[in-house]
Amino acid sequence: MFGLHRARFRALAATVCTAALGAALLGAASSATAGAAPVTTQAAPTAAGDKVVGYFTDWGVYQRNYHVKNIETSGSADKLTHINYAFGNVTGGKCAVGDSYADYEKAYTADQSVDGVADTWDQELRGSFNQLRKLKKLHPNLKVIWSFGGWTWSGGFGEAAKNPAAFAESCYNLVEDPRWADVFDGIDIDWEYPNTCGLSCDTSGRDGYGNVLAALRAKFGTDNLVTSAISADGSDGGKLEAVDYGGAAKYVDWYNPMTYDFFGAWDAQGPTAPHSPLTSYTGIPKEGFNSDAAVTKLKALGVPASKLLLGIGFYGRGWTGVTQDAPGGTATGPAAGTYEPGIEDYKVLKNSCPATGTVAGTAYAHCGTDWWSYDTPATIATKMAYKNQQGLGGTFLWELSGDTGNGELIKAVD
Numbered sequence: 001m002f003g004l005h006r007a008r009f010r011a012l013a014a015t016v017c018t019a020a021l022g023a024a025l026l027g028a029a030s031s032a033t034a035g036a037a038p039v040t041t042q043a044a045p046t047a048a049g050d051k052v053v054g055y056f057t058d059w060g061v062y063q064r065n066y067h068v069k070n071i072e073t074s075g076s077a078d079k080l081t082h083i084n085y086a087f088g089n090v091t092g093g094k095c096a097v098g099d100s101y102a103d104y105e106k107a108y109t110a111d112q113s114v115d116g117v118a119d120t121w122d123q124e125l126r127g128s129f130n131q132l133r134k135l136k137k138l139h140p141n142l143k144v145i146w147s148f149g150g151w152t153w154s155g156g157f158g159e160a161a162k163n164p165a166a167f168a169e170s171c172y173n174l175v176e177d178p179r180w181a182d183v184f185d186g187i188d189i190d191w192e193y194p195n196t197c198g199l200s201c202d203t204s205g206r207d208g209y210g211n212v213l214a215a216l217r218a219k220f221g222t223d224n225l226v227t228s229a230i231s232a233d234g235s236d237g238g239k240l241e242a243v244d245y246g247g248a249a250k251y252v253d254w255y256n257p258m259t260y261d262f263f264g265a266w267d268a269q270g271p272t273a274p275h276s277p278l279t280s281y282t283g284i285p286k287e288g289f290n291s292d293a294a295v296t297k298l299k300a301l302g303v304p305a306s307k308l309l310l311g312i313g314f315y316g317r318g319w320t321g322v323t324q325d326a327p328g329g330t331a332t333g334p335a336a337g338t339y340e341p342g343i344e345d346y347k348v349l350k351n352s353c354p355a356t357g358t359v360a361g362t363a364y365a366h367c368g369t370d371w372w373s374y375d376t377p378a379t380i381a382t383k384m385a386y387k388n389q390q391g392l393g394g395t396f397l398w399e400l401s402g403d404t405g406n407g408e409l410i411k412a413v414d
Contacts, residue, residue, distance in 0.1 A: 048387055049306055051254065051394025052413055053082040053227075055147070057401070058102040058128060063339065066401035068131035069114050074407040076400055077139050082225075083132070084188050084256075086399070088148040090156030093163055094170035095148050095187075104129045104180065114138065129180045136183070145225055146175050147188035151199055154192040157212070158202030161194075164215035172219045186225025186253075187216060193231050195242045210248035217251040225253045232257040232311070234293025235286065246302025253307070256396045257298060259291035260313035263373075265334030265342035268319075272329045274373035275317040278361025278383055283328045290360065291383070295390060305391040310383060312395060314402030314409055316349045316365075316374030317342055325366040327359055327373075335370040345402040346409055349374055361386070377412035384414050 054076060060066040071077045089096040097103055104127040110118040114134040119126045125133070132144050148171065149157060160167035175184050192198035194209035202208075217226050231239040249255065263273035263285060271283075277290040284290065288297075291310065298308055319342070321332025334342030344352075353372050355363040361382045364373045375383070387395060395413050403409045 048389075048391050049309075049393035051081050051309060051396075052079055052410070053084055053145075053256065053309060053394065053396035054080050054410065055084045055086050055397060055399035056128070057086050057399055058099045060399070060401045061102050061106065061128065064401050067108075067112060068128055068135055069112060070405075071400060072114055072135060072138065074400075074403065074405055074410075076403065076407045076410045077135060077142065079407065079410045079413065080139075080142060081394070082143045082145055082185075084145050084147045084227075084396070085128070085132070085184075086147045087150040087153060087190065088146055088174070089153045090148050090160055091153070092156070093159040093167055095167070095174045097174070098153070101127070103127050125179050129183050133180075133183050143185040143225065144183055145186045145188045145227060146184050147190050147229070149190035149192065149229075151192050154190070154198050155200040155202075157189075157191045157194065158200075158204055158208075161202070161204040161208035161212055164211045165219075167212060168215035168219040171216065175220075175224075186227065187220060188225075188227045188229065188256075189213065189216070190229040192229075193239050193242070196239050206242065206244055207247075209243045209245075210251065213248050213251040226251060227254050227256065228252050229256040229258055232259045232262070232291065232294035233288065234290065234295075234297040235288025238288060240294070240297050240301065244301075245298060249303045249307055254309055254393050255298070255303065255307055256309050256311060257291075257294045258398075259294055259311040260398065261317070262286075262289040264317035265319045265331065268331065268333045270319060270322070270329055270331040271327070272319055272322055272324070272331060272364075272371045272373075273327050274359055274362045274364055276311075276313050276362050276373070276375060277359070278379075278386055281327075281360040284360070292386070295392070306393045308390075308392045309394045309396045310387045310392055312375055312380060312383060312397050312409070312413065314346050314375075314397055314399060316344050316346065316372040318344065318353075318370055318372035320370050322366065322369055322371035324371075325356060327364060329371065331371065335372065344372065346374055346376075347402060347404045350376070350404070350408075375409070377408060380409060380412040381414070384412075 089098045106127040107119040233239040260276040279292045318335035319331035320335040337344040353365040353367040355365045
């Protein structure tokens with residue numbers, strides 16, 4: 001989701017709905033996006049779930065120098081219920097390995113290894129897969145899910161949708177490969193975006209996505225997890241309406257609506273806006289581009305609250321050339337970032353550009369001529385209160401390497 005995997009902004013729909021959502025949404029029992037079907041009234045919200053799903057990226061072991069051992073030493077492993085391993089590829093109508101070296105070939109020395117035991121030249125499984133196996137031995141209740149697709153590799157899903165059964169067969173055979181079958185507890189589908197355009201466009205149709213999930217559920221059975229990361233475009237006529245997410249929900253254990261990257265410096269001149277607003281606010285550039293709008297839309301489409309996890313970004317997005325402290329200012333381009341312009345890890349921003357204000361349940365920071373938005377422990381607490389009030393199934397995090405070395409953000413996820 002950093003780099004090309006996280007360039008989801010190009011795929012967000014531009015349709016603007018007409019209803020303005022106030023900050024009062026946070027305390028409301030339910031709300032409705034303009035044009036959405038009414039939500040059935042319940043006597044009380046369902047009990048909130050306690051899932052905490054953290055993404056671990058295969059490419060993080062390179063420049064970021066973030067390894068499975070860091071999940072343990074940061075204290076994150078004690079907080080997580082699930083890890084999503086990102087990403088496997090989707091090509092030729094099949095699931096495929098994304099990076100064999102990082103996944104199962106890289107040799108770890110004793111000091112790099114989760115359990116302090118070095119890999120040997122002749123062992124069958126090395127790399128992050130073996131390290132995840134070791135982590136699960138330390139945390140027997142921790143589950144690991146192999147995530148396929150992402151921004152860069154979602155183009156393969158269109159071909160997969162032409163023969164869902166064959167696709168599901170290939171995915172099952174890969175995830176359940178005898179070399180690492182004990183490592184994984186299921187599959188996650190990160191299709192950006194079905195029946196609409198991401199990095200590329202597809203013509204899978206309104207039911208193509210559901211057909212793929214149905215085939216995966218049939219093949220993987222009920223003993224394995226089947227989950228999916230989905231759009232969080234809550235605008236009227238937006239991406240959440242291009243697919244029958246309500247109908248497909250019966251095939252998944254849960255959805256991960258990507259409630260971040262709503263705004264960013266791909267709009268180089270601004271206006272500045274928080275990339276992960278919880279609610280709407282006066283002056284928001286596009287109505288429907290906030291977490292509450294996405295949750296409300298998905299509930300209206302028939303997705304149970306218990307199958308929705310709230311997404312939290314462990315990074316910020318920012319502009320430079322900004323003179324205005326409050327959101328809505330003009331800019332001259334993306335702010336400098338460690339790995340690419342316009343994006344930076346929380347662990348860097350908390351020191352380089354500390355938060356100067358909050359808006360719509362998230363934080364922003366104006367330092368010099370740079371303007372950033374990101375979540376802090378305090379704003380995550382606000383989002384957790386919303387998650388509980390809405391009866392959502394839990395929280396998911398993109399991605400673990402953006403947190404501090406002592407897990408400052410994940411420890412705020414309650």
